[in-house]
Amino acid sequence: MLYVTGDTHGGTDIAKLNSHSFVENRVLSKNDYVIVAGDFGLVQDFQNEDSYWLEWFQQKNFTTLFVDGNKENFGLLNSYPIDFWRGGKVHRINDSIIHLMRGQVFDFDGIKIFTFGGAKSKGIERKIENGSWWKEEMPSEEEYIEGLKVLERHNWNVDYIITHACPRVALEYLSSQYGIKGKANELHMYFDELNQKVKYKHWYFGHYHLDVSLSDKMTLLFNKVERVI
């Protein structure tokens, strides 16, 4: 089985995955997965709090996968060697936690999932580069291109798309209906292009800290844990 949920922000918004909220944990195994749609926030500096929560995830009856958000320590995250898993590039944080890199398609027994993390932080002028903000939060030109090449290889056809940010059309909907503020940037435009070009069943994203079903094909997740497969 595979589930997807929204930002965990280290230990701050992790309660949705405790055994009381996520009761399915009782019947799952390490061959089942929960994907966090960005701002996982637990590969920071391996100080005490990080180790506590990483151990907490080790104890769970599922393997945790995550796409990166805009609040990861990209210096540390990118220091892990790149590995290949289920057809796509990953960083293995430990046996139980795997980072799904940008622009990859992962094959879960015939079900294809395209992942693409990253987003632009607000107020970066008040943040410290490589301390509380990393320029790698936004994709590089190479990552954008890799995403297109990988999708082309899959004939622009996947089952699910999991990202941190969202297409421009989704941002516009969230702005008008939920008062979400934010200007569309190149990542929103890139996702707009994918939204038109790629055939998919459902797109899940995080970042905006709300649970909203935008359409029968697009869901913003925060505290909900949705079963995908």
Ligand SMILES: [Fe+2]
């Ligand atoms: Fe977040």
